[in-house]
Amino acid sequence: MELVTDILRHSLFRLTSPPFLLFLLVMTVVYYSVPKKHQWKVLLAGNALFIGLYAGIMSVWQFALPLAVYLAASLIIYSVPIIIQRAGAERKKRAALIAGIACLSLLFVLFRLANSFILTINGFLPDGWRLSPISFSWIAPVGIAYFLLSGIGYIVDVYWEKYPAERSFARVALIAGFFPALVSGPIVRYDKISESLFTPHSFDYQKFKFGAERVIYGFFKKLVIADRASAVTGALFGNPETTAVPYIFGLFLFALQLYSDFSGCMDIMLGTAEILQIELPENFRRPFFARNLSEFWRRWHITLGLWAKDYIMYPLLKSKPFFELGVWCRKKFGRKLGKTIPSYVAMLALWIIIGLWHGGAPKYVFSSGILLWITIVGGQLLQPAFDKLSGFLRINRKSGAYGIFCNFRTLCLMCFAWLFFSADTLTSGAKAFIRIIRTFPGDLIHIGASAGHIIAAFKSAGYNLYDILILMFGFAVLLTVGILTEKMGFNVRQKLQDTNIAVEWFVLFFFIFFVIIFGIYGPGYNVADFIYNL
Amino acid sequence: MKTKTGSFSVKAKNAIRLTCFLLIFCVLFSLLTFIFRPNLAEGIHLKQYDTLQDNSLDMIYIGGSVCIVSWMPYEAWNEFGFTSYDVGISSLLAYNFQPLLDEALKTQNPGLIVVDARPFYYTTGHDYEHKYFALVLSSSMKQNTYNNFKVRYNTYKYCYEGEDVSSYFIDMMSFHGSWKSFGDQVKKADNYRKATLTDNPDLTMGFLFVKEWQKIQLGDFSSVTDASPLSETGEQSLLSFIGYLREKNLKALFVVAPYRETEEERMGYNSVKSIVEENGFDFLNANDFVQEMGLSQDADFYNDNHLNVFGAKKYTSFLGEYLREKYSLADHRSDPDYSSWDEGFKRWENQRAAVEENVDALMKSDGE
Numbered sequence: 001m002e003l004v005t006d007i008l009r010h011s012l013f014r015l016t017s018p019p020f021l022l023f024l025l026v027m028t029v030v031y032y033s034v035p036k037k038h039q040w041k042v043l044l045a046g047n048a049l050f051i052g053l054y055a056g057i058m059s060v061w062q063f064a065l066p067l068a069v070y071l072a073a074s075l076i077i078y079s080v081p082i083i084i085q086r087a088g089a090e091r092k093k094r095a096a097l098i099a100g101i102a103c104l105s106l107l108f109v110l111f112r113l114a115n116s117f118i119l120t121i122n123g124f125l126p127d128g129w130r131l132s133p134i135s136f137s138w139i140a141p142v143g144i145a146y147f148l149l150s151g152i153g154y155i156v157d158v159y160w161e162k163y164p165a166e167r168s169f170a171r172v173a174l175i176a177g178f179f180p181a182l183v184s185g186p187i188v189r190y191d192k193i194s195e196s197l198f199t200p201h202s203f204d205y206q207k208f209k210f211g212a213e214r215v216i217y218g219f220f221k222k223l224v225i226a227d228r229a230s231a232v233t234g235a236l237f238g239n240p241e242t243t244a245v246p247y248i249f250g251l252f253l254f255a256l257q258l259y260s261d262f263s264g265c266m267d268i269m270l271g272t273a274e275i276l277q278i279e280l281p282e283n284f285r286r287p288f289f290a291r292n293l294s295e296f297w298r299r300w301h302i303t304l305g306l307w308a309k310d311y312i313m314y315p316l317l318k319s320k321p322f323f324e325l326g327v328w329c330r331k332k333f334g335r336k337l338g339k340t341i342p343s344y345v346a347m348l349a350l351w352i353i354i355g356l357w358h359g360g361a362p363k364y365v366f367s368s369g370i371l372l373w374i375t376i377v378g379g380q381l382l383q384p385a386f387d388k389l390s391g392f393l394r395i396n397r398k399s400g401a402y403g404i405f406c407n408f409r410t411l412c413l414m415c416f417a418w419l420f421f422s423a424d425t426l427t428s429g430a431k432a433f434i435r436i437i438r439t440f441p442g443d444l445i446h447i448g449a450s451a452g453h454i455i456a457a458f459k460s461a462g463y464n465l466y467d468i469l470i471l472m473f474g475f476a477v478l479l480t481v482g483i484l485t486e487k488m489g490f491n492v493r494q495k496l497q498d499t500n501i502a503v504e505w506f507v508l509f510f511f512i513f514f515v516i517i518f519g520i521y522g523p524g525y526n527v528a529d530f531i532y533n534l
Numbered sequence: 535m536k537t538k539t540g541s542f543s544v545k546a547k548n549a550i551r552l553t554c555f556l557l558i559f560c561v562l563f564s565l566l567t568f569i570f571r572p573n574l575a576e577g578i579h580l581k582q583y584d585t586l587q588d589n590s591l592d593m594i595y596i597g598g599s600v601c602i603v604s605w606m607p608y609e610a611w612n613e614f615g616f617t618s619y620d621v622g623i624s625s626l627l628a629y630n631f632q633p634l635l636d637e638a639l640k641t642q643n644p645g646l647i648v649v650d651a652r653p654f655y656y657t658t659g660h661d662y663e664h665k666y667f668a669l670v671l672s673s674s675m676k677q678n679t680y681n682n683f684k685v686r687y688n689t690y691k692y693c694y695e696g697e698d699v700s701s702y703f704i705d706m707m708s709f710h711g712s713w714k715s716f717g718d719q720v721k722k723a724d725n726y727r728k729a730t731l732t733d734n735p736d737l738t739m740g741f742l743f744v745k746e747w748q749k750i751q752l753g754d755f756s757s758v759t760d761a762s763p764l765s766e767t768g769e770q771s772l773l774s775f776i777g778y779l780r781e782k783n784l785k786a787l788f789v790v791a792p793y794r795e796t797e798e799e800r801m802g803y804n805s806v807k808s809i810v811e812e813n814g815f816d817f818l819n820a821n822d823f824v825q826e827m828g829l830s831q832d833a834d835f836y837n838d839n840h841l842n843v844f845g846a847k848k849y850t851s852f853l854g855e856y857l858r859e860k861y862s863l864a865d866h867r868s869d870p871d872y873s874s875w876d877e878g879f880k881r882w883e884n885q886r887a888a889v890e891e892n893v894d895a896l897m898k899s900d901g902e
Contacts, residue, residue, distance in 0.1 A: 003680070007687055012698035018707075019700055205548035466714060505555065513562065517570075522707035523669065523694055 013053035015183055015268050016222055016521060023053065024215075028208075028275055036200030043174055043197065043276070050179035054142040066141035069107070073144070074173040076103050077151035081158035081165035097159045104148045104155075108357075111140035116360035123425075143182030145357060149307055151176055154190040156311055163191050171198070180273040184265040186283040186303035193280070201277040210493050211274030216511050218267030223519030225474035226261035229253050231461035231520075236454070237422055237432070244440035245450035246457065247432060251415040254422050256475060259287070262301075286482045291406035293376050293413055304357075308350045316346040344377050358421075363429055367420035375413055470518050563706065569719050570709040572666075573726035576602055576623045577674030579740045581726075583619060583638065584676065590872075591642045592863045593618040595740075596635055597650020598626040604791045604841050605648070606850040607739035608882040611875050614854045615865030620740030622650065623671045625664035628657035628771035629688045630671060632778045633681035639782065646861050647779065648853075651788040651810075651817065655802040657692075659767030665693035673705045692767065737878055743843060743885060745892045746836035747900075750794050752829075756822045758797055761804035772806065776813045785861060790819040791849060792829055794838040818856070820849065827852040833897065843889050 011019045023046075031042045048067055055066040080100030087093045122130040141147075154175075158165045166172050174197060181188050236242050236250035263284045273280045283302050290296035297305045316322055322342045330338025348370075355369020379386075395402055419436075423429030443450045458468060484490035496504050571577075579602065593616060595605045601622035610618055621638045635647065661668070668689040675682045683703070690702040701707035712719050764772065779786050788810045790803050800819075807817040820827070827848045834845030841849055857863055866872040 003683060003687060006691075007683070007699055007703075010690065010699035012700070014698070017698045017700060018704065019698075205545075205552070464714065501551075505558070508555075509558070509562065512559070513566065516563075516706060517566070517710050517713050519710070522701045522710060523665070 009057055011053075011057075013050075013056070015265060016219065019053065023050070024272055024275070031276055032201075032203040036202070039200060040171070040174055040198050043178065043278075044170055047174060047177040047179050050182065051141045051177060054182075055138070062138070065139045069111070069139055069144070070141040070147075070177050071173065073104065073107055073141075073148065073151065074176045075169070076100060077154060077176050078166070078169045078172040080155050082167075084155070084159050085165045093159060097155060100155045101152055104152055108145065108148050111144055113356065113360035116364075120360075120362055141177070141182075143177070143185075146181060146185045146187055147176050149187050149304075149357075150181075150190070153187070153307055153311055156315075157190065166190070166194075178278070180269040180276075180278070181280060183269060184262060184283075185301070186266070186270075186281045187307045188280065188303075193278070196277065196279045204277060206497075207277055208275050209497075211271045211276075213493050213496070213508065214267050214271030214274060216271075216508070216515065218264045218269075218271060219515045219519070220474070220511055221260040221264030221267060221478070223515055223521055224470065225478070226257045226264055227520035228463075228467060228471055228474075229257035229260070232457050232463070233257055233422070235457040235460045239457075242432075242435075242453065242457075243443050243450065244436040244438075245443040245447065246453040247419075247436050248415075249454050250457075251419055251422075252411075254418055255288075255411060255415055256471075256478075258418065259284075260474070260478070286486045288411055289407060289482065289486045290410050291403065292379060292410055293372060294379075296410050296414060297372070297376075304354065308354055312353055313346045313350045316349055317342060322346060340380075347377065348373050361425070363420050363423060363426040366426055367417045367429070371417050371420065375417075567706045568726075569716075569723045570712050571673045571705055571723070571726075572670045572709065572712070573719070573722040574670055574674075575742055577670055578726055579620065579738065579742065580623065580671075580674040582737055583621060583740065584641070585737070586619065586641065587874075588641050589643045590617060591619055591644045592616040592866075593646045593648060593857065594635070594638055594642065594644045595620050595622070595648040595650070596626075596631060596638070597622045598653050599624040599742075600652055600791045600793070600840060601626075601650045602740055602742045603744055603836075604846050604849050605853065606741050606846055606886075608741070608875070608879045609847055609850045609886075610854045611867075612879050612883075613851060614858050614863070615867040616854075616858070616863035617866065617872065617875060618644075618648075618739065620742075622740065623667055623674065625661075625667040626650070626653050626671070627661050627664055627668060627688070627692065628654045628768050628775070629692065630668065630685050631771065631775045633684040633688075634671070634675070635775075636778070637675055637679060637681040645785060645863060646857065647784050647786040648857070649775075649786055649788045651790050651803060651806050651819075654764060654768050654772045654806050655799060657768045657771060658765040659692050661692050662694070665689065668693050669702075669708045672702070673708070738882060738885070739878070741846075741882075743889045744836050744840070745889055745896075747833075747842050747893045747896045748835060748837050749832045750835045750838050752792075752794055752821075752824060752831045753796065755795055755797050755800035756819075758800045759804065760801050761808060762798065762801035764802060764805050764809075769805075769809070772809055773813075776810070776815065779815065780813070787816045787818060787857070787861075789817075789853070790821060792820050792824055792827070792841060792845070793835070795821050816860070820853065823852060836893075843886060843893055847886075 011017075013019045013023070027042070027046050031039055031046075034042055047070075051070050052063040052067050056062045077100075080096055080103075083096040084093045084100075087096055118131045125131075154172075157163060166175075171194070175188065175190050175193060178188060178193065178197065233250050233254045236246055236253075242250070266283045270280050270282070281303050283304075285299040285302060287296050287300035290299050322345070325345065326338055326342045329341040332338075333341065351369040351373040352365060353369075355365035355367070358364035358368045390397060419433055420426060420429035423432055458464075461467075481492055484492065496507060576599075593610075595601050595607075595618060597620075599622070602620045602624075605618070605620055607618040607620060610616060619638075619642075621634060626634070631649070631653070668685070672682055672685045672689060675685060686702045687699070690699045694702070763769070788806065795803075800821075803819055807819070810817045829841075829845055829848055834841055834848060836842040866875070
């Protein structure tokens with residue numbers, strides 16, 4: 001018994017570790033076995049278990065404290081909309097709204113940003129004056145950054161009277177911490193998710209199968225591609241001697257890693273929700289097919305972009321100061337600029353908040369915020385010039401080749417932003433950028449040495465030619481599925497379902513065992529967390 | 535009614551499909567696990583132990599690589615008539631002695647346990663360098679037993695702590711990385727399958743033949759009486775193992791087989807000796823009897839830590855005599871129930887002669 005307890009205590013609960021698969025199996029069996037009216041209660045218990053297990057069960061506190069934070073946050077999310085609804089005067093409603101958002105933001109700052117701020121401030125302080133970091137992170141429930149945003153959205157929706165406040169605390173707690181949306185999102189909308197959460201569901205083999213297939217595909221992306229690429233990008237970025245060409249190769253590989261990691265996590269989570277017949281919003285729509293950065297952000301982390309627009313940008317634009325700014329700009333710069341300047345300022349606020357949300361460190365604010373804002377706004381301002389240039393060069397902007405060029409340009413711009421995102425600090429990102437500029441001409445001359453550097457990075461990660469082939473195969477699968485879905489409207493799972501059972505099972509077993517054999521996991525490898533695990 | 539039947543039939547079809555899918559998965563998973571396990575010779579020997587006739591052993595020699603390359607059970611049978619088996623694996627760690635012996639005692643009831651004392655010195659509790667063999671041990675022991683789980687948990691706790699414990703309980707998770715040598719793995723798995731058949735003729739009773747040789751420099755530390763403390767994990771494991779031996783009412787001799795010992799190590803063994811003797815068990819550092827054994831540092835070792843096939847024969851003769859005198863182990867050579875040992879010895883002798891010839895050739899080629 002002692003041995004069993006010890007083993008359980010040391011189990012690491014992560015999406016790609018066996019305990020999660022066991023959890024999913026138990027959840028599925030219990031969910032479809034209980035009377036249908038109690039199904040949502042099983043999910044609620046699942047939330048609590050998921051949050052507790054994710055934190056760890058080495059001690060009662062480790063399990064219970066994140067759970068307590070989750071319940072406290074749920075209590076705020078539950079009570080503030082009720083207060084708003086009951087408050088008669090607008091002034092009182094607004095006060096409740098501000099208080100609710102402030103409380104949730106405080107939780108976010110405390111659990112997610114405090115250390116980043118301290119570390120940033122320490123950078124400017126002399127020795128002896130530096131502040132010691134405070135670690136609240138172990139108390140923070142998994143996905144706090146996601147469910148706080150969902151909660152804020154819910155409070156604001158009730159304030160705007162889009163729908164009434166939920167009267168049951170348990171139901172609010174279920175929506176707030178619905179476990180498939182915790183690790184890396186998506187950010188759920190209360191009105192959208194509540195129907196499928198509280199509707200009774202009978203076991204549906206088809207949906208179960210589709211969900212399981214998506215989970216397998218997620219494992220493939222995460223364990224075969226992302227975690228394999230991670231060791232190489234780590235070796236390239238971590239070496240101060242890495243010159244331009246290897247670094248640029250590393251950035252493209254990082255793009256593959258980041259996409260496989262984040263979208264892999266989404267596939268596991270959305271597949272899990274699909275097994276339970278809960279509809280969660282998609283968070284990705286083949287982002288690398290975007291022709292510009294604005295479109296990229298409509299395809300990448302979709303729910304964050306929509307949330308930020310709905311709850312930051314539009315309210316800001318409708319606010320009195322922005323209205324006055326618009327009037328002032330119209331007087332000063334004319335009608336056109338008078339209209340666009342306030343929207344650019346609101347966009348800046350939006351991107352800074354997104355940057356802060358990614359972790360608060362200056363590198364995030366810059367790479368996931370300000371830099372993207374500069375690129376998007378710059379692109380829009382220079383659009384007339386680009387139009388003239390392409391007219392002058394007689395470029396057919398509807399041609400496939402131009403489309404591919406635009407896709408590649410967008411990828412390059414994102415890689416530039418990820419140069420800073422992947423660096424330890426903003427300064428080291430800037431240094432790496434300078435190094436790339438400085439060594440680029442030399443690298444072009446000594447291209448063999450650059451290739452050698454890349455091969456050395458693979459070798460230092462313990463990889464051989466087969467690993468490179470596996471990475472290439474993974475990339476080919478992603479690309480093929482992407483093209484089939486994007487360009488031909490192909491539903492891969494449905495097509496698989498429509499083929500005969502031998503082909504279907506062959507494909508499924510192939511991918512399952514491909515992950516089991518070629519995945520990066522198990523003793524000797526660390527169970528890697530998802531990059532967007534906030 | 536029709537709809538209900540239809541719906542039932544769809545449900546039944548789906549249930550059958552799901553069951554078949556899971557069955558195929560299990561079969562493929564088991565097959566791949568079998569292929570991907572290391573299937574090393576020492577693992578095979580642990581598995582072969584299960585093919586022995588119940589309660590047929592007089593002695594078990596348990597320990598690390600020293601045990602499996604130093605004690606020749608068939609040689610001891612031929613010279614002294616008692617039956618023995620090397621229950622061991624390279625880099626056996628102190629905390630794994632108890633589960634390994636406990637598992638071995640499920641089918642045998644030996645009168646004596648000879649314990650390789652070196653692991654109690656080298657086990658530190660941070661045994662990352664020995665992780666591979668710790669995993670090999672768990673994959674070679676009988677599966678799904680408490681002792682197997684214990685070894686797996688120990689491996690996690692002392693060799694890899696900080697990672698996911700559950701992956702130490704699924705061999706495919708531990709060894710899937712060997713896909714890079716898939717062809718070799720298939721061959722090894724096939725050898726393993728053949729070697730663990732009940733009527734396998736190549737049984738060596740746990741002894742591992744090594745076709746290597748090296749000259750070494752032996753030191754004499756017999757006069758060193760100081761003792762240096764063992765690591766906390768080493769000492770706790772030793773005490774716990776001693777407690778287990780007592781609980782099972784077993785006779786045991788703790789032995790350090792000859793090798794290139796250092797003064798620091800001797801001081802560590804002196805600690806083992808004092809703990810062992812304080813608890814009423816015997817201790818023997820065979821390094822003090824190198825002359826009596828007639829061991830040559832130029833001919834009888836294959837590296838600093840291990841005897842070769844010639845040295846092992848000398849050590850077996852010496853220790854066998856010591857055991858016969860001190861523990862009165864029975865001589866079964868005229869017992870028809872043990873005739874299989876005579877047959878086994880003949881086959882084994884041929885194997886040994888071939889290896890000796892090999893090592894001899896190595897020595898000659900070095901001389902030239």
